Amino acid sequence: MKLDDKKLLELYYYLKLPRYIEERMLLLLRQGKISKWFSGIGQEAISVGTTYALKDDDVILPMHRNLGVFTTRKINLNKLFCQLFGKEGGYTKGRDRTFHFGNLNYAIIGMISHLAAMLPVANGFGLSFKLKKNKNIAVAFIGEGATSEGDFHEAINLASVWSLPVIFLIENNGYGLSTPIYEQYKCKDLIDRAAGYGMIGEIVDGNNVIDVFKVISNYAKIIRKTPQPVLIEAKTFRMRGHEEASGIKYVPKALLNKWSKKDPIVNFEKFLETKKLITKSYKNKIYKKIKRQVLPKIDKALKSDVQQSTINKEIYDVYNNKTFKKIECNMSDCKKIRFVDSIRESLYQKLEKDKRTIIMGQDIAEYGGVFKVTEGFLDKFGKERIRNTPITESAVIGTAMGLAIEGFKPIVEMQFADFVSDGFNQIVNNLAKTNYRWGQAINVTLRLPTGSGIGAGPFHSQSNEAWFFHVPGLKLVYPSNPFDAKGLLCSSIDDPNPVLFFEHKALYRSMKGDVPKKLYNIEIGKSNIIKEGTDLSIITYGMGVNWAINYIRNSKYSIEILDLRTLLPLDEENIYKTVKKTNRVLILHEDNITGGIGAEISALIVENYFHFLDAPIMRLGSIDTPIPFSLNLEKEIYLPINKIDEKIKKLMSF
Numbered sequence: 001m002k003l004d005d006k007k008l009l010e011l012y013y014y015l016k017l018p019r020y021i022e023e024r025m026l027l028l029l030r031q032g033k034i035s036k037w038f039s040g041i042g043q044e045a046i047s048v049g050t051t052y053a054l055k056d057d058d059v060i061l062p063m064h065r066n067l068g069v070f071t072t073r074k075i076n077l078n079k080l081f082c083q084l085f086g087k088e089g090g091y092t093k094g095r096d097r098t099f100h101f102g103n104l105n106y107a108i109i110g111m112i113s114h115l116a117a118m119l120p121v122a123n124g125f126g127l128s129f130k131l132k133k134n135k136n137i138a139v140a141f142i143g144e145g146a147t148s149e150g151d152f153h154e155a156i157n158l159a160s161v162w163s164l165p166v167i168f169l170i171e172n173n174g175y176g177l178s179t180p181i182y183e184q185y186k187c188k189d190l191i192d193r194a195a196g197y198g199m200i201g202e203i204v205d206g207n208n209v210i211d212v213f214k215v216i217s218n219y220a221k222i223i224r225k226t227p228q229p230v231l232i233e234a235k236t237f238r239m240r241g242h243e244e245a246s247g248i249k250y251v252p253k254a255l256l257n258k259w260s261k262k263d264p265i266v267n268f269e270k271f272l273e274t275k276k277l278i279t280k281s282y283k284n285k286i287y288k289k290i291k292r293q294v295l296p297k298i299d300k301a302l303k304s305d306v307q308q309s310t311i312n313k314e315i316y317d318v319y320n321n322k323t324f325k326k327i328e329c330n331m332s333d334c335k336k337i338r339f340v341d342s343i344r345e346s347l348y349q350k351l352e353k354d355k356r357t358i359i360m361g362q363d364i365a366e367y368g369g370v371f372k373v374t375e376g377f378l379d380k381f382g383k384e385r386i387r388n389t390p391i392t393e394s395a396v397i398g399t400a401m402g403l404a405i406e407g408f409k410p411i412v413e414m415q416f417a418d419f420v421s422d423g424f425n426q427i428v429n430n431l432a433k434t435n436y437r438w439g440q441a442i443n444v445t446l447r448l449p450t451g452s453g454i455g456a457g458p459f460h461s462q463s464n465e466a467w468f469f470h471v472p473g474l475k476l477v478y479p480s481n482p483f484d485a486k487g488l489l490c491s492s493i494d495d496p497n498p499v500l501f502f503e504h505k506a507l508y509r510s511m512k513g514d515v516p517k518k519l520y521n522i523e524i525g526k527s528n529i530i531k532e533g534t535d536l537s538i539i540t541y542g543m544g545v546n547w548a549i550n551y552i553r554n555s556k557y558s559i560e561i562l563d564l565r566t567l568l569p570l571d572e573e574n575i576y577k578t579v580k581k582t583n584r585v586l587i588l589h590e591d592n593i594t595g596g597i598g599a600e601i602s603a604l605i606v607e608n609y610f611h612f613l614d615a616p617i618m619r620l621g622s623i624d625t626p627i628p629f630s631l632n633l634e635k636e637i638y639l640p641i642n643k644i645d646e647k648i649k650k651l652m653s654f
């Protein structure tokens with residue numbers, strides 16, 4: 001696109017609009033009508049020039065100083081102001097602040113507070129565009145301060161390895177909160193890093209809207225044709241405090257003076273004046289037009305009601321509540337297969353049936369994954385859908401989120417469940433909270449080979465489901481046998497919410513069961529009574545179910561075993577049913593005891609069904625140490641297997 005006179009004038013309007021809105025916001029802040037403001041004054045040329053250079057359906061992932069992105073995309077200002085003021089009618093229904101929202105109508109995916117967390121998500125869009133061959137691109141904004149975050153490095157590395165059409169746009173405004181750039185990084189310019197990641201890097205004058213426009217237009221054109229990431233460093237300056245309350249005392253006056261002479265709007269006005277495109281009266285006319293456009297909308301938003309809701313509505317919106325569609329299973333056409341094969345079959349058959357499924361993970365393609373779950377998949381489904389990743393848990397999970405927003409159903413294999421800690425932020429803050437915050441379903445399945453039994457020690461054998469059990473928005477699924485594994489994995493892949501699917505490694509090759517040959521599903525959130533009994537209930541999941549089954553073979557008591565199948569959300573109904581029936585409860589899990597799933601179940605029963613209990617609820621889990629390496633220590637000391645009998649006797653004798 002060439003910047004003819006008409007476009008230059010349009011650009012002028014787009015530059016002036018966020019400046020005017022900001023000035024009003026600063027006033028409202030002083031009047032105590034808004035609580036926080038992160039000023040982008042002096043940096044507007046970057047937001048506006050970039051957005052103006054893109055197509056409307058190119059996806060932008062802006063940060064906290066990028067009001068100009070929203071205004072140039074012609075966002076509904078009334079709704080925006082309601083959002084900023086936390087009033088009824090805002091984009092997040094009062095659930096998140098400022099620019100923390102996305103809206104697909106404007107192809108904007110807003111930030112979360114955690115800096116750099118959206119860069120991996122930008123990759124998901126880049127990958128989707130590449131797979132769909134639709135020539136779109138994604139642009140992710142990032143402050144120079146946030147370029148020290150791991151997500152920045154993981155994301156640009158992954159984008160480069162996969163040649164994704166993403167522009168990573170660093171706004172280098174001199175400070176990260178109060179920290180000057182010489183305390184943030186050691187290279188001369190941040191684009192020096194581009195070479196290290198094998199990508200193009202270019203510096204642009206971030207205070208010159210035409211330069212920004214030209215650079216972004218140029219690279220947008222290049223990467224639409226030849227997908228690849230680009231790192232742009234827009235040099236600019238933060239003219240006000242980090243946020244208004246924090247002031248600017250620490251910034252040398254000389255720097256402020258130097259940069260105040262480079263104000264992007266004043267300089268653009270001078271340029272337009274020398275080109276005889278604008279006059280004083282034209283400037284006045286634009287100012288009045290903007291004022292007429294903005295002020296009534298601010299007033300209306302200020303007069304809007306404060307956000308209202310109900311507890312039920314808030315809880316309901318944590319998940320996407322699409323109704324479960326049953327795929328019946330045909331038990332007359334089964335074969336006996338191992339746990340690992342049931343998972344493999346589920347994945348294989350889903351990939352065959354549903355083109356939106358993609359598997360990503362370390363060593364999963366040619367090598368077939370360390371547990372060989374995806375062996376041979378590459379030949380059948382090809383490199384685009386069976387994707388080896390660099391060792392970047394966070395970037396890959398974030399990429400899955402972008403893909404999910406684009407309508408894919410990505411499945412990410414963690415090499416071992418233990419390594420999910422490196423993707424923690426993406427899971428608990430991005431995947432889990434997006435549906436609640438702005439109503440966007442995130443259909444991502446994470447497969448986590450978990451648990452003991454292979455003598456792999458504290459970093460390859462952990463049970464870490466409880467890390468995530470506390471997080472609204474996630475679903476935790478944990479099958480105990482091959483039949484459940486196939487059906488539950490199928491449901492997980494189709495579930496519009498983020499699902500963590502725990503696969504017990506020790507069951508992979510040790511357990512066999514009858515599994516229908518064709519694909520079927522099992523509803524998430526529903527537990528299963530594995531064996532009926534009347535004396536006592538063992539509530540358990542995963543490997544615990546198998547311990548319980550083994551135990552009751554030689555027990556004189558009539559024991560009911562409830563296999564939870566899903567840990568989050570818990571099937572409270574069935575838990576209470578079994579309590580009412582047997583009046584004695586043992587909660588059994590492999591995970592260590594303190595703060596485990598058992599604690600929550602126990603609390604729920606005591607609060608709601610205390611009067612049905614004939615004995616105190618007992619919990620049995622592993623001891624509160626890291627899981628040891630020695631198989632002997634693991635079995636004899638750490639795990640609770642040998643203590644089941646003692647606990648049952650205690651419960652029955654109460």
Ligand SMILES: Cc1ncc(C[n+]2csc(CCOP(=O)(O)OP(=O)(O)O)c2C)c(N)n1
Pocket residue numbers: 065113114115142143144145146147171173175176177238242
């Ligand atoms: C992971 C994380 N750590 C710390 C913070 C607190 N924080 C918010 S903004 C900010 C400074 C960001 O600097 P920069 O990335 O340069 O962006 P700028 O604010 O200058 O536009 C900090 C430290 C945060 N939001 N996220």
